[in-house]
Structure formats: structure tokens, C-alpha cells
Amino acid sequence: MARVYNFSAGPSMLPEAVLKTAADEMLDYQGSGQSVMEMSHRSKTYDKIIKDAEALLREIMNIPDNYKVMFLQGGGSTQFAMVALNFMNKNNKADYIITGQWAKKAYKEAARYGDAKAVASSEDKTFSYIPKTDKSMFREDADYVYICMNNTIYGTVYHELPDTGDIPLIADISSCILSEPIDVTKFGALFAGAQKNMAPAGLTIAIVREDLIGNAMDICPTMLNYKTHADADSLFNTPPCYTIYIAKLVLEWIKNEVGGLDKMKELNEKKAKLLYDFLDNSELFKGTVVPEDRSLMNVPFVTGNPDLDAKFVKEATEAGLVNIKGHRTVGGMRASIYNAMPYEGVVALVDFMKKFEAENK
């Protein structure tokens, strides 16, 4: 069996140790005689799994007690509606910073339910930077300010959060959750699709400050009301049990194998530095993002020649460096180097880029 280095933007690589444990426990989870796939979500065995997953997430991310953690379904796209339906409820106003397609989709969904305003955007330069904001740009009576913290398609990230004063900051952290420490207290709510740094697709994490829960609009579907899930500890209905189990294994890997988020960040910085340093010195390849806003997770780059880009993608794939094609709106390539991408994978990529550059000068 030859495992490949998978640079997919998500779903994406999982730690090999996690996959091995999942395979080993597939027919019999710890002597229960059942797969986790088969367990009643109301059983004691499963209850320990979901409670352990939450406790690990709280410990690793240092989530304060006044924040609820929810295991949901529907992905970030469902959160776009949930954020608006739950939080745009005081003055029916919310301010959005448009840093890419996902932020834009979130904004458009919110605009269906109230006065959503795009206060800043980097669309003028294909979202290749994070627009600067200051507190005066936000409406004082906005119910929240919304950002997409790491922009998967464009490879930008907020290294510094916008100052929103007393207005709750809501963030989509789908593609950077667990990649480095984050100060949860700076946010009113955070959410993340799990399929990048945490689990297979089909699980969405929401972390919401308690005082923001319980004021959903009347039209909010029961299942899209954070209160429904917060009150039931994510067991209002059957949760995506197996995906939560894999998340637990990933969280155990971060805690026990990696050593927590400080260590995770070190490793992610080391991987990203290797790739960015090469890009900054390459005569053929160049990164598409302004240096100060570069993501640790998603690294788009181009040769400037679409034919050469296509040749690169083809040959990289043949060399076991897969899913490296860039998003069509940026073109070129994109290396997503999430937590589970080993350092050796980035070394292999950079070596391959060097070789390709030498052969295609």
C-alpha cells in the first residue's frame, strides 16, 4: 500500500494513526462487540465517546465554561443561516467582511434575514489580502461582525483579529480550527466544518457564548436553533456519531502525539515556512497572497503560465502529490497543508517543485 500526500482543501488527510485505530476498532470498539457505527447514541459507551470528545476539545482549545460546544450537521453552509437566524436578532443588523467566496455566501444568506452590510472586501484583488478595518467601520448597533478567519480558496488568514469593540465577533474557522491556539474569549461564536483539521465530512462544530443563545428569530427551524442543541448537549436527535468518534481520535492525537496547539502551531509554521521560503526564492513559482496575510494551512501558487500549471499538476499527481490543483477562481496550484500533512509531505512537494523548476526553465 502506497499512501499519497494529499493536498486537498478538504476533506483532507487524517493522521495515519487515527485511521489505523479506526480500522482496528471497526468491528469491536473496546470489547463492546459493536462498531461505533452501530451504537445507540443513547448508550453509555457512546455517551462516553461524545463527552470525551467535547472535554478534549475544551481542553485543547481552552474553551471557557461560558461557551457551549455543539456537534452539529450541515457544514459551514448551514451555519451561514444559523448565524443570521440566531444572532441577527437585536437590531436585525450585521456587518460582514468579505474575504472570499465563503464569507460572501455567509453574507448573502444573512442578507435574506436582515440588514447585512459588507463593510470591507478584498474582492478587487481576487481576495489575495485581508482588508484592513478599524472599529469606526462597524455599525455601533450591529448585532455582530462576521469574518471568515482562514480563507481556504485564497490562502489568507487573519493574523490579527479586527477590533469590533463591544460587538460580538463571529468567525468561520473551518480551515484553521486546531491549527494553532486561538483566544476563544475574543469571539461571540465560532464554527467549523470538521473536514479539514478534525474529522471526515459530516460534522460541524459550533462554539457559542451562552448569552448569545436563546434569541433566535421566530422563523428559525428547530434544528437550526443553537438553543435546541445546546440544551440537549448535542443529543436532541441522533448526531453524526461515527464522525464524532473520529474527531475524538484526532483530538487525542493532537493532545498526546503532537502535544497540544502550541506544538501544533510550531509544526504548521515549520511546514509553511519551508514552502513559502521556496516560493519567495523561486524563479518559476510564486505565491498569490501578500506576505503579511499568508495562511499556514492553504498555500496557493502559480507559474504564471496555465499550460505549465497544468503540466505541474499532472506530474505532481503521478508522483503521489495529489489534489494540488488550485481553485478555478485563482488558477494554478494550491497546497493545503493541514495538521495531518506530515512535514515529509511538504519536503516531498518542495523537492518536486525544485526538480520541476530545473526541468522547465
Add this chain to the structure above:
Amino acid sequence: MARVYNFSAGPSMLPEAVLKTAADEMLDYQGSGQSVMEMSHRSKTYDKIIKDAEALLREIMNIPDNYKVMFLQGGGSTQFAMVALNFMNKNNKADYIITGQWAKKAYKEAARYGDAKAVASSEDKTFSYIPKTDKSMFREDADYVYICMNNTIYGTVYHELPDTGDIPLIADISSCILSEPIDVTKFGALFAGAQKNMAPAGLTIAIVREDLIGNAMDICPTMLNYKTHADADSLFNTPPCYTIYIAKLVLEWIKNEVGGLDKMKELNEKKAKLLYDFLDNSELFKGTVVPEDRSLMNVPFVTGNPDLDAKFVKEATEAGLVNIKGHRTVGGMRASIYNAMPYEGVVALVDFMKKFEAENK
């Protein structure tokens, strides 16, 4: 390793052959060098998986071309809102038959969005029967009539569908999907949480007649609009990829190992008959459902003595017959004998019941 017989109402047993394949392919799906958990949902390899899953479902269930099949998230509980938001759109009226807690929840959610009417109910006898209806009981201008086809908690099933005339019939088939052939053309829409007969929790199947799609209420969240998913072939956003892969394995098992839904029904009838025949002749145990409405999938039974029930559940668990405790609203026991429960499991249960009866006369 001692696998148990798991009588859980859901999530529930999966065919052992499916679990073995999943374990074998965990680190490398068919030479791709990736787990299905890690694959981009936009990759060719994954695209074949989801397309094969849909094609198999269409073939096995004989779904006509004018019905869309969607792989969704959020469970039946999210469908309760989706049904109302999408279908209660002509006269804003819908008629519900209340055959248990789930039908009631669906009704209550619909009542938040329009004129939902409970036209019949079996709540007077703890939902132990299917209320008789005739066409005259439904409002002529109802946008749809809603039923829960198999009632997991109470063990009832519609052996004959209500005659709704020209009014579309919408059914929750979560706990009977794939258990026997069903005439899809009799329905406007069907949906099912997959965690009983099809896959692990975290996947919801919707089968919707095309002419009913595209008329959602303005307030309907984008992700709760069937049109969103129908137009994108379930790839509007990242679907629950791995869960769909397991569903594909289960569908292959039904097609190739079982031999289709006629054979599946035969096997399910054989299992159910063994248990019902025993119940009908037992001096200690008795079924709680009227004979003509008995489910093939969920078989609630009681001794009439709560202490003896508790003793039975405890001793059964020790004997490897697990999750047999009844729902608190019915009490006693419930054996959920879904597709993946082998005949031998029901034999083991009946043998155990005989022994228990002899010891506790």
C-alpha cells in the same frame, strides 16, 4: 472478539461484511492511497462513489426518473422543517396523521409555518395501532398529507397506504427504508435518516418528485431548500462523504448478497414471524401492537411486570442481546430487527426468551 446481537432502534447493526470492507479499505481505498474519509468530494474517485450509491439506491428501490435522490444531513428532525418549508407552499395547509412521537414532532414543526392539521391520531392507545383514514378526512386543498410509515418507538407500520387522492403523500420512512419493496410513485416525497437500515448516523436520504421541488417559502434557508441539493446532485457543499460510502457498501450488500428487496422482505418476514409467533404463544411476554399493524422492524413487548422487564433486559444484555430496553413511553422491551440483524440473532433472542419464561413462571 465476540460480536453482540444489537437490537438498538438506531443507530443499529450493519452487515459484518460491510464493516470488514470498511476496515480493509480504511487506509487505502482501492489503490487511491487515501481513505475515503480523506478524499476531496470533488475528486473523480469520490464522484464515482456517490454516483454509484445513487444508482444503486435507484435500482434497488426502483425509483422513477422523475424523482430526485438527495444525500443530506441533519436527520429526520431537519426534514420536519424542510417538508413544511418546501411543500406547504400552495395553500399553506398540510394534514398530518399522528402515529407516534416522530409524526407529532413533524406536525408541530409544520404548525410553525402554516396551517397544519392533525387529522387522525392513535395517541389514545399509546400509538399501538395505525388510525384508519379515508380520503374524506383530508382537506381537499391540503398541500400534502404526511405520515410516518414505520413507527420505531411503537412498532407499528402502514401495511396499506392512506388514500389521499390527488394530494401528495409525504412519508418518513427512516425505520423501514430498504426493508421491503415500496412503490415510490405513490408518494410525493420520502425521506429517511440512514442510521437504521442503511448507514451510520449523519446521512439523510430524500427522494422527491421533481414537480414538488422549487417552490420553497422565501424564509427557507438555502441549505433547507431541496432545490439547492437537487440542482447540485447533493454536492452543493461537502456531503457526509464517508457515510455515503458506507451506504454504498450496504446497498451493494442488499443487491449482491441478499438479492434485492423482495428477498430482503422475505428474510425480514421470517425474522419477524419467529418473534411474533413466540409472543402470541407466550404466557409471559406479549406484543404491544395490534396484529394487523405490526412492524417488521421494531417489535415492542412487555411482561406486564416492570421489575421482571428490568430483570429480562439485564440478563439479555449479559447474554449478548443488547439494547433491548423499550422506549420509556411504552416500557418493557423492544427488539429492533433491521436488515442487518441476522436470522440467528432473532433465534438467539427467542431461545433466550423461552429460557427466561421457564425460569420466571
